[in-house]
Amino acid sequence: MAAVAESPLYLGLDFSTQQLKAAAINEDLDVVHQSCVHFDSELSSYRTQGGVHLHADGLTVTSPVLMWVEALDLLLDKMKNAGFDFSRVRALSGSGQQHGSVFWRKGASETLKHLDPQQDLVHLLQRSFSVADSPVWMDCSSSRQCSALQQAAGGAVRLAEVTGSRAYERFTGNQIAKLRASRAEDFQDTERISLVSSFAASLFLGRYAAIDLSDGSGMNLLDIRTRSWSEICLEATAPHLDLLLGRPVPSSSVLGPVSPYFVQRFGFSESCSVVAFTGDNPASLAGMRLQPGDIAVSLGTSDTVFLWIQDPRPALEGHIFCNPVDWKAYMALLCFKNGSLTRERVRDRSAGGSWDEFSASLRDTPLGNEGNVGFYFDTMEITPPAVGVHRFDADDNQVSSFSPQQEVRALVEGQFLSRRLHAERLGYSVIPGTRVLATGGASSNKDILQVLSDVFNAPVYTLDVSNSACLGSAYRALHGLQAGSGVSFSEVVKNAPDPQLLVSPNPAAQQVYQQLLRRYAGLEERVLRGPAS
Numbered sequence: 001m002a003a004v005a006e007s008p009l010y011l012g013l014d015f016s017t018q019q020l021k022a023a024a025i026n027e028d029l030d031v032v033h034q035s036c037v038h039f040d041s042e043l044s045s046y047r048t049q050g051g052v053h054l055h056a057d058g059l060t061v062t063s064p065v066l067m068w069v070e071a072l073d074l075l076l077d078k079m080k081n082a083g084f085d086f087s088r089v090r091a092l093s094g095s096g097q098q099h100g101s102v103f104w105r106k107g108a109s110e111t112l113k114h115l116d117p118q119q120d121l122v123h124l125l126q127r128s129f130s131v132a133d134s135p136v137w138m139d140c141s142s143s144r145q146c147s148a149l150q151q152a153a154g155g156a157v158r159l160a161e162v163t164g165s166r167a168y169e170r171f172t173g174n175q176i177a178k179l180r181a182s183r184a185e186d187f188q189d190t191e192r193i194s195l196v197s198s199f200a201a202s203l204f205l206g207r208y209a210a211i212d213l214s215d216g217s218g219m220n221l222l223d224i225r226t227r228s229w230s231e232i233c234l235e236a237t238a239p240h241l242d243l244l245l246g247r248p249v250p251s252s253s254v255l256g257p258v259s260p261y262f263v264q265r266f267g268f269s270e271s272c273s274v275v276a277f278t279g280d281n282p283a284s285l286a287g288m289r290l291q292p293g294d295i296a297v298s299l300g301t302s303d304t305v306f307l308w309i310q311d312p313r314p315a316l317e318g319h320i321f322c323n324p325v326d327w328k329a330y331m332a333l334l335c336f337k338n339g340s341l342t343r344e345r346v347r348d349r350s351a352g353g354s355w356d357e358f359s360a361s362l363r364d365t366p367l368g369n370e371g372n373v374g375f376y377f378d379t380m381e382i383t384p385p386a387v388g389v390h391r392f393d394a395d396d397n398q399v400s401s402f403s404p405q406q407e408v409r410a411l412v413e414g415q416f417l418s419r420r421l422h423a424e425r426l427g428y429s430v431i432p433g434t435r436v437l438a439t440g441g442a443s444s445n446k447d448i449l450q451v452l453s454d455v456f457n458a459p460v461y462t463l464d465v466s467n468s469a470c471l472g473s474a475y476r477a478l479h480g481l482q483a484g485s486g487v488s489f490s491e492v493v494k495n496a497p498d499p500q501l502l503v504s505p506n507p508a509a510q511q512v513y514q515q516l517l518r519r520y521a522g523l524e525e526r527v528l529r530g531p532a533s
């Protein structure tokens with residue numbers, strides 16, 4: 001019995017847009033604990049909506065960095081009160097929403113080293129950030145800096161070849177360049193810049209944590225082939241930026257033991273290792289144990305589509321990141337900003353604020369929505385760069401409204417047609433044997449997944465744990481301890497539960513959506529061209 005009580009645990013955390021989540025696994029890879037802190041409702045004094053502040057210019061989007069710190073205080077207290085035994089955690093890792101940046105004030109490294117275990121982190125770190133409001137992935141205010149970076153790098157195509165992506169407003173390098181130009185004093189007062197992921201790892205380490213190569217690929221600063229910072233991109237962004245960023249490390253690196261603060265305050269073991277944190281999408285790839293040929297669809301605040309790839313072919317649309325679990329491989333990713341928050345808006349307007357009613361509308365309307373197609377870009381979309389709500393009837397006439405039920409189906413079908421269209425443009429094709437692996441908050445809704453399955457004409461699989469980023473972080477913590485001796489990630493997680501088949505495509509789906517996909521592509525071009533003058 002004693003051996004069972006003391007068996008080791010591996011802890012994974014996820015600092016995502018709307019919440020901080022944790023999951024712990026045992027050596028058999030069973031999930032033994034889950035906790036979460038929802039920013040808007042549980043830390044309401046920060047007055048965020050969906051975890052963020054949208055600024056008056058309609059472009060700038062930030063989150064209070066101290067809210068993330070306080071969320072960690074709260075999460076660990078919740079776990080302690082629930083009887084979670086921190087002393088059993090042999091390794092921990094985590095993930096963060098991608099691209100967001102944290103600016104540590106000069107002197108913060110000393111503060112991190114000497115944290116008083118009698119006090120909350122949020123009190124101890126009050127003065128440790130030179131920028132209180134961290135830019136996050138929803139920000140699109142750095143267009144000027146994007147143009148300048150592309151020019152310095154020899155054009156958008158060249159920048160994509162080097163960094164895996166053309167310049168994107170939300171990518172961290174462009175946010176850093178904007179901050180340097182707009183808040184020179186705060187920038188001068190900064191001694192280190194972290195991603196959300198490496199910021200969170202720094203809290204656990206009690207010193208600055210390195211950025212991992214996978215999340216580091218979302219900055220427009222990393223050469224994804226040499227796996228080091230690109231000199232040209234660094235120089236175009238800020239002087240001596242390498243010193244502010246530190247050297248990037250492979251994602252499976254053990255960064256060191258957990259800091260004495262966590263040992264004394266929560267009872268972590270002194271030998272508990274902190275494995276490099278990564279982005280939430282890379283961590284999801286690990287959690288779903290994605291295999292070549294699979295397609296992952298994450299339905300969180302953002303919707304993302306990602307694939308495991310061997311051979312990187314960066315394009316002007318989409319991103320290539322270093323793979324978080326196999327250093328020789330890569331992952332391709334598409335990000336769609338109008339995901340769950342847009343589904344929530346349509347649920348509130350057209351389904352009485354109820355997911356049950358939203359689901360009933362999907363069940364009660366026919367595949368193909370009688371030809372009614374919609375584009376719902378509440379905020380400037382990333383893929384494709386378009387804004388506004390655009391509805392078309394079966395004859396391609398633009399119309400101002402649909403019935404509430406048609407509206408719900410038009411939204412969900414339109415979202416998944418877009419995910420498929422852009423994935424295919426990236427070179428992905430649905431072939432017999434293709435599995436769609438779904439994750440994120442909306443993957444708990446079977447009726448939404450039925451539409452996903454129909455539009456992709458492929459079976460949809462899910463994990464028991466809808467937060468695959470947390471689970472992937474726990475798996476990565478376990479793998480980190482063995483990666484140094486050459487053990488592969490797939491070997492370490494080979495006995496983890498397989499994703500389960502949840503829905504299969506309707507036999508009529510292929511015919512309906514093959515045709516609709518072509519029509520949707522044409523209508524999307526029309527939306528991008530704007531109204532005819």
Ligand SMILES: Nc1ncnc2c1ncn2[C@@H]1O[C@H](COP(=O)(O)OP(=O)(O)O)[C@@H](O)[C@H]1O
Pocket residue numbers: 016017018019299300301302340341343344355439440441442443444445448
């Ligand atoms: N039953 C449901 N049907 C559809 N969407 C849901 C359902 N339950 C939760 N969601 C969506 O999940 C979203 C949160 O997903 P999550 O993956 O936790 O986000 P993030 O990781 O970005 O914080 C919410 O914004 C909500 O719209």
Ligand SMILES: O=C(CO)[C@@H](O)[C@H](O)COP(=O)(O)O
Pocket residue numbers: 016017018096097098099137170218279280281300301302303304333335
């Ligand atoms: O910008 C991206 C990916 O490029 C987003 O996917 C963020 O990583 C936010 O993730 P969620 O909180 O929506 O899961």
